[in-house]
Amino acid sequence: MENADAIVLRTVDFSETSLILTLFTRQFGKIEALAKGGRRLKSPFESALDILTRIRVSFLHKKNNTLDLLTEAKLIRRFRVVESNLAGLFASYYVVELVDSVTEINDPNPALYDLTVKILARLEQGTLLMRSLIRFEGLLLKTIGQQPSLENCAECGTTINSNFHTENTEQKRVAFGYIDGGALCVRCAKLLRQTEHGKFLTSISTNALHGMKLLTDPLDKTENWKQIKLEQNVQNEIRGIHNHYFSHLLGRRPRLYDWLNFIAQNDKEIIQK
Ligand SMILES: [Zn+2]
Numbered sequence: 380m381e382n383a384d385a386i387v388l389r390t391v392d393f394s395e396t397s398l399i400l401t402l403f404t405r406q407f408g409k410i411e412a413l414a415k416g417g418r419r420l421k422s423p424f425e426s427a428l429d430i431l432t433r434i435r436v437s438f439l440h441k442k443n444n445t446l447d448l449l450t451e452a453k454l455i456r457r458f459r460v461v462e463s464n465l466a467g468l469f470a471s472y473y474v475v476e477l478v479d480s481v482t483e484i485n486d487p488n489p490a491l492y493d494l495t496v497k498i499l500a501r502l503e504q505g506t507l508l509m510r511s512l513i514r515f516e517g518l519l520l521k522t523i524g525q526q527p528s529l530e531n532c533a534e535c536g537t538t539i540n541s542n543f544h545t546e547n548t549e550q551k552r553v554a555f556g557y558i559d560g561g562a563l564c565v566r567c568a569k570l571l572r573q574t575e576h577g578k579f580l581t582s583i584s585t586n587a588l589h590g591m592k593l594l595t596d597p598l599d600k601t602e603n604w605k606q607i608k609l610e611q612n613v614q615n616e617i618r619g620i621h622n623h624y625f626s627h628l629l630g631r632r633p634r635l636y637d638w639l640n641f642i643a644q645n646d647k648e649i650i651q652k
Contacts, residue, residue: 380450381440383407386495387432388479392418398428399446402436403478403495408487412438412447427454431471433496456500464505466645470512471502473635473642477516480629481523491522507605508646509614510594512639514604516621517595525628528561529592534571537564539588555583555620557627562588579627587616618643 383404391399398417403409416422427434437451460468478495482488498515502508520526531538539553539562554568555561558579563571571577590613594604618639626632 380437381407382435382437384455384492385410385434385436386475386478386492386499387428387430387434388475390428390430394418400428400449401479402434403475403482403492404436404487405489405492406487407440407485409479409482409484410438410440410447411484412436412449414449414452417449423450424452425454427452429457431458431475431499432456433499458499459503461505464503466508466642467502467505469635469638470508470642471499473512473633473638474498474502474515476633476635477519477625480633481519488522491519494518494522506647509618509643509648510604510609512642513591513594513614513617513621516625517591518597520624520628521595521597525560526595527555527591527624529588529595531562532564532567533559533561534563534567537566539564540585551585552582553585553588554580555588556580557623581620581623583620584613584616586610586613587620590614591617591620615643 383406385402385404387400388403388409389401393399393413396416396418398414400412400414401409402412414424414428417424417428420426433455435453435455436449439448439450441447458468458471474495478491482491494515498511501511517526527533533556554563554565556563556571556576556579558576559571562583563580568580571580590609593607594617596604622636622639
């Protein structure tokens with residue numbers, strides 16, 4: 380018997396009384412488990428088996444390709460769904476979808492677990508939703524070793540200058556490769572445009588690149604990311620880059636992709652004009 384902390388990523392009805400759960404556990408990574416009787420009102424799972432709940436579980440861990448067997452679940456915390464924060468709810472669905480998409484069965488990633496717990500609590504507050512998501516996405520990419528290079532050319536390592544308020548107009552956009560994994564220097568971008576990778580290049584404004592750096596800074600202990608001034612168009616640009624980046628990484632668009640607009644429109648961020 381194993382014990383673990385888990386976030387419920389998905390539930391599928393298995394029979395009239397049972398459920399199959401996809402759980403992201405801190406100790407064992409993602410698991411799929413059968414909860415016999417999980418659909419009954421009176422079950423050993425105390426109605427803790429809903430998507431977006433954080434639970435403490437006991438289960439029989441099967442090593443061969445069969446489902447684990449859930450024996451007990453206790454609720455630690457449930458995401459509070461309030462009508463005024465539907466955007467936060469959909470942002471949370473998007474978060475669990477991403478976690479489900481980038482993780483493999485039985486491959487623990489405690490850093491990503493902790494990050495997920497944190498973002499779900501944050502989204503409950505209903506404010507700064509989009510920049511919270513962007514930050515989560517950036518840190519998620521770091522935990523799986525897929526973080527785009529933002530300070531140096533992803534090909535040759537040359538420093539990319541993305542200071543704000545640059546006077547040099549030629550410096551205001553930087554090439555960005557979805558496959559090459561980040562910002563590119565002028566020389567490498569030129570070479571790549573002549574290859575098959577050319578069609579996976581775009582350009583990013585230096586303001587957006589700088590914004591991405593600040594929002595996704597893993598060393599930001601003072602939560603500076605909440606305070607930084609970020610123009611709406613710059614945030615939209617970062618959103619667009621992340622959308623493409625994740626679509627390339629997953630090989631498809633996330634299912635909740637279309638809801639990102641809704642989330643952005645209903646985000647209670649006070650924009651400074
Ligand atoms: Zn380069």
